[in-house]
Amino acid sequence: MNSEPVMPTALKILIAGGFGVGKTTMVGSVSEVPPLETEERMTEASLGVDDLAGVEGKASTTVAMDFGRITIAPELVLYLFGTPGQDRFWFMWDDLAMGALGAVVLADTRRLQASFASIDFFEERGIPFAVGINCFHGRRDCTPEQVSAAMDLDPATPVVLCDVRDRASSKHVLLSVLEAARARASARLASAGGGH
């Protein structure tokens, strides 16, 4: 039927990092729509409960997250999901990370440890990521190399200084993630080719 529209493909990149590190700001600075917010209840949907009969009395944890959208082409749409900073429960939200092209881990040099949980999560799942050092108050008080060493990152993981209020800077961080993803895809191709 010719009236039925062509379905685009959707991709996503996650924006993670500690509380108040600039995730929502980054989503807003590159999204074509103001950041939207949605939520999921961990007890019911993600802890394996199919039906609410009998669990009404149980406490649930609501995890909210914001996201934006970038239309790359009519048939290709990229979604950016900011993960909730303080809430550890997003780690149980499988759907959130599944199939992600990559992730940004935003970090503040005054409290790098707030980003460690996100880094562990993406390393364990083999999701390519880049670390963005959000330079609050114009503080460029350390180099990417120092941060990489302090966080014990794989030297191949990109670390970039950024100000995510600035669209060009946020774009640069996204391109760093995609470079990491591309390197991963090339390596996969090379090892598949070498096997023949």
Place this chain on the structure above:
Amino acid sequence: MPEQRWRTGPETGRYLRPYAITGGRTRHSQHAFALITLVVARTAHLADAGHLEPEAAHILHLCRDRALAVAEIAALLDLPVSVVKVLCGDLLDASLILVQSPPGREDQPSVELIERVMDGIRQL
């Protein structure tokens, strides 16, 4: 403390109400949707939509001219993502929507796809 939300206070309705729309279901028995599964209304079939729940009709309306992700629908309707997934499952059963699942865990992105996304970001 958290349990009390279920029994007292103005939030009670907010926590229980969304699942009344789905008859208490938090998952659809047939269809799995992702946060970025895209949904579009099958325009030719909108005439069959008269009997729908208001929320389901609202989804069809939002997705009439464009594809929206499940997460976008949830945000616009102010409903939990899991409720929207159940409603979309019912709409799919009724052949009222078309859906496009995103690449899954096994579909590793190609170099070409990643470079297309990079070009798109550069052009923003």
